[in-house]
Amino acid sequence: MRKPFISANWKMNKTIEETVEFINAFIPLVKDITDVDMLIAPPFISLSTAAGFLKGTNIKLGAQNVFYEEKGAFTGEVSPAMLLSAGCTHVILGHSERRQYFMETDEVVNKKVKIALKNGLDAILCVGESLKEREENRMFEVLDKQLSGSLKDLSMDGITIAYEPIWAIGTGKTATKEQANEAHAHIRGWLRENKEGADTVRILYGGSVTPENVASLMSEPEVDGGLVGGASLKPDSFAQIVINSRRK
Secondary structure: OOOOEEEEEOOOOOOHHHHHHHHHHHHHHHOOOOOOEEEEEOOHHHHHHHHHHHOOOOEEEEEOOOOOOOOOOOOOOOOHHHHHHOOOOEEEEOOHHHHHHOOOOHHHHHHHHHHHHHOOOEEEEEEOOOHHHHHOOOHHHHHHHHHHHHOOOOOOOOEEEEEOOHHHOOOOOOOOHHHHHHHHHHHHHHHHHHOOOHHHOOEEEOOOOOOOOHHHHHOOOOOOEEEEOHHHOOHHHHHHHHHHOOOO
């Protein structure tokens, strides 16, 4: 049985002060939970501060991106060493918003996953289709292409997959639990054919996850957790998602 994993992706939200306020409210709500892995991924500027408040708790810290070089003249970018020194254990890579707004290709994502793993960071790799691609029955083709390109020359050690149908991110639309499980099962099938250890890889669902729908999603055999956006911005909401994700 794969342990549930719930990650918050705050995107471009919360100041340092708001981050501290959230963490101080969130910790007491989940301090006794040991059967769910928890991660918070705030903006870069809050990482070091968040790490200080999360130290000694059951909550891990992640970043929302990393650059694919160790150091150098890359204005505005952040290296793996910087994330590690800020207290991160994980980094989210290949999110559809990075692919859409910053033109990240599978090749770029692959380089980022490689540099993260090389430096001891675990990677949460995001894949997912658009509404147009789903309506054209190209969902599996798109997922295969993203997996093949993003995971090129990589083992699955240190990698979690997040399936995020683009049409469900921030829209209030959620894939049904059957749709999510179908996509996750396809991803795991691809992993079985192409990588070792496929059955131990956790596959998270992302796309309008809420306290109300997470238990239903988690009832499916291939759904191992959630990558949570908007509903992770309030401590009580995110804590309820963690609580409702526990295996019965």
